[in-house]
Amino acid sequence: MSRQSIVDHxxxxxxxxxxxxxxxxxxxxxxxxxxxxxxxxWRLWLVGSDLRAWLFTLxxxxxxxxxxxxxxxxxxxTLVELEAHAAELVAPRDAADLELDLQRCLMRLPExxxxxxLLVTLEDMAYADVARVLxxxxxxxxxxxxxxRSRLRELMExxxxxxxxxxxxxxxQDPAVPVLRLMKQAGTMP
Amino acid sequence: xKSDPNExxxxxxxxELHALVDGRLDPVQREALLARLARNPQAHASWQAxxxxxxxxxxxxxxxxDAEVPAALxxxxxxxxxxxxxxxxxxxxxxxxxxxxCAFGLGWxxxxxxxxxxxxxGPTALHAAPAGGVREFVHQASVAHMVYAPEVxxxxxxxxxxxEHLLQWLSKRLQRPLKVPDLRAEGYExxxxxxxxxxDGARAQFMFQDKAGARVTLYLGAMQAxxxxxxxxxxxxxxxxxxxPTADLRESAFxxxxxGPVPGFYWVEQGFGxxxxxxxxxxxxxxxAQAVYRQL
Numbered sequence: 001m002s003r004q005s006i007v008d009h010x011x012x013x014x015x016x017x018x019x020x021x022x023x024x025x026x027x028x029x030x031x032x033x034x035x036x037x038x039x040x041x042w043r044l045w046l047v048g049s050d051l052r053a054w055l056f057t058l059x060x061x062x063x064x065x066x067x068x069x070x071x072x073x074x075x076x077x078t079l080v081e082l083e084a085h086a087a088e089l090v091a092p093r094d095a096a097d098l099e100l101d102l103q104r105c106l107m108r109l110p111e112x113x114x115x116x117x118l119l120v121t122l123e124d125m126a127y128a129d130v131a132r133v134l135x136x137x138x139x140x141x142x143x144x145x146x147x148x149r150s151r152l153r154e155l156m157e158x159x160x161x162x163x164x165x166x167x168x169x170x171x172x173q174d175p176a177v178p179v180l181r182l183m184k185q186a187g188t189m190p
Numbered sequence: 191x192k193s194d195p196n197e198x199x200x201x202x203x204x205x206e207l208h209a210l211v212d213g214r215l216d217p218v219q220r221e222a223l224l225a226r227l228a229r230n231p232q233a234h235a236s237w238q239a240x241x242x243x244x245x246x247x248x249x250x251x252x253x254x255x256d257a258e259v260p261a262a263l264x265x266x267x268x269x270x271x272x273x274x275x276x277x278x279x280x281x282x283x284x285x286x287x288x289x290x291x292c293a294f295g296l297g298w299x300x301x302x303x304x305x306x307x308x309x310x311x312g313p314t315a316l317h318a319a320p321a322g323g324v325r326e327f328v329h330q331a332s333v334a335h336m337v338y339a340p341e342v343x344x345x346x347x348x349x350x351x352x353x354e355h356l357l358q359w360l361s362k363r364l365q366r367p368l369k370v371p372d373l374r375a376e377g378y379e380x381x382x383x384x385x386x387x388x389x390d391g392a393r394a395q396f397m398f399q400d401k402a403g404a405r406v407t408l409y410l411g412a413m414q415a416x417x418x419x420x421x422x423x424x425x426x427x428x429x430x431x432x433x434x435p436t437a438d439l440r441e442s443a444f445x446x447x448x449x450g451p452v453p454g455f456y457w458v459e460q461g462f463g464x465x466x467x468x469x470x471x472x473x474x475x476x477x478x479a480q481a482v483y484r485q486l
Contacts, residue, residue: 006271010263015254019247028260035266036387102246120212121247127208146204153239 006038009055012123016056019118020063022107030066034059056123056133060115067111105155113148116141200226202233211240261344266387268337269330323413324458325449326389331409331465332450334386334395339405339452339468346382346397356383360394364411366462371408371485373398376478378406406468406475408482413463444479446472455479459486 013034017027037058106114115134119125127145131138202223209215210223227234259267338345348356353370361368363385370380378398386393386409393411444457447465454467455475464486466479 006267007259007264010259010267011255011257014257014259014263015251018251018254028263031263032266032387035263035270038270039266039387040389098246099250102250117247120208121244122250124212127214142205142208145208149208149240149243150236152243153236156243157239 005051006035006055009052012052013055013059016118016122017059017063019103019106019122020114022103030059030063033062037062050129052123053125053129053133056119056125057135060133063115064111102156105152108155109148109151113144113151116144117148117152120145200229202226202230202237207233207237207240210237211244265337269333269387323390324456324463327409327411327413327463328447328454328456328465329450330386330388330393331395331407331454331456331467332447332452334393334409335405335407335454335467336451338384338395338397339407345405347384349382350380352382353380360385363392364394365392366412368394368410369486370396371482373406373478373481376481377401378478381405404468404470406466406470406478409465409467411463413458413461444476444483446475457483 010031013031014027017030018024021027021030034055038055106117109117112134116130119130119133120127125133127138127141131141134141206223210220215223227237348359350356357368357370360383370383373380377400379400381397381399383394383396386395388411390412393409396408396410397405398408399405444455446455447453452467452469453472453475454465456463456465457479458464464482466475466482468475468478470478
């Protein structure tokens with residue numbers, strides 16, 4: 001029964017990871033890391049507590065570490081490439097591009113706002129559970145949710161690519177995973 | 191002015207909008223809020239935009255929910271589930287396990303660096319519950335055997351035909367040069383191997399098969415260092431000064447285990463654990479484990 005239930009959570013974990021990272025490979029790597037961590041940390045899971053929230057907590061911690069590491073490395077390595085990547089963030093050409101555009105706009109949200117928005121919408125998770133998963137007070141969840149929704153609305157309605165100062169370097173909207181992807185392309189990650 | 195958005199009774203907070211958009215209101219609250227939104231065009235527009243946004247997000251990557259789960263992820267999930275099923279058991283036995291761990295630590299230390307000792311075949315010799323991380327290790331070995339040994343089409347990730355690649359790959363992942371023992375003298379051919387997640391990192395499983403199709407698996411991987419507690423150090427004859435390097439704490443004799451779904455023998459050497467598992471008699475398993483140990 002419990003054996004089945006972790007397996008049951010995999011599709012949800014993969015989808016969330018996919019939306020969080022905007023990268024199919026990075027998403028499955030993240031899920032794999034999460035399951036391995038679950039193996040090592042199983043003592044910390046209390047029987048009868050919310051398994052989904054626990055798995056998402058593990059995933060979030062791993063992701064946050066990866067993002068911190070990637071941003072740190074990117075500061076030294078891939079600033080210029082990142083700017084080139086920003087050119088891809090253009091308005092959708094037709095309705096078929098809506099999903100692509102939505103994902104791109106999501107990646108322009110700061111990582112912590114994106115996580116809140118995705119847990120609330122994609123996962124339909126209770127606000128209190130989101131706070132537990134991310135390890136922040138519920139007030140922080142609500143303010144991040146407001147900022148995420150307002151910012152995403154601006155991005156989606158105002159054309160997806162507002163003018164961007166090429167000299168601005170790494171701003172708070174810089175997507176973390178394009179950094180990861182660029183580093184993979186550059187061969188610095190396995 | 192009834193439609194003035196700044197009128198206190200017409201104000202709508204972000205929290206209320208979130209609750210509405212995310213469907214967290216009961217019907218009465220919802221009706222009341224909708225009435226206020228009708229008098230507040232700005233908040234109404236936000237509500238509409240956020241609702242469209244939520245609907246779009248709900249559809250994002252929806253196909254991933256129905257996609258087939260990659261085998262590697264399913265495997266990792268099964269292993270994790272198995273650990274959790276045993277969590278309740280561990281909460282009960284945790285305290286006792288610490289004591290057993292100390293006892294075994296002392297036992298292993300006294301064997302020093304002679305390497306595994308093969309038990310005399312007395313009825314009680316070296317058949318005791320393994321402790322702590324070792325217990326997890328052998329259980330994982332047993333479960334991994336149970337999961338993969340019956341596989342007809344995909345028993346291994348990399349087959350014996352690509353033995354060189356298999357060894358390079360698993361050696362890299364386990365961060366130690368590995369050798370595949372040759373068990374043909376015992377009637378077992380290598381089928382191949384696979385990588386598995388373990389509590390202390392990557393683990394490898396090699397599978398062997400005899401002419402009748404019976405399979406045994408060799409499971410191996412790094413074991414977490416089990417540091418001796420100060421009490422344990424003090425209790426040891428000779429005192430702290432005589433304590434050998436921690437590596438010596440992590441050696442063990444061959445031990446038989448049959449608590450898991452499939453029995454086997456395990457041993458620990460230089461911080462690395464090995465478990466040979468199969469649905470065989472204790473004597474058969476012992477002979478194979480000795481053959482493996484001699485070659486590694």
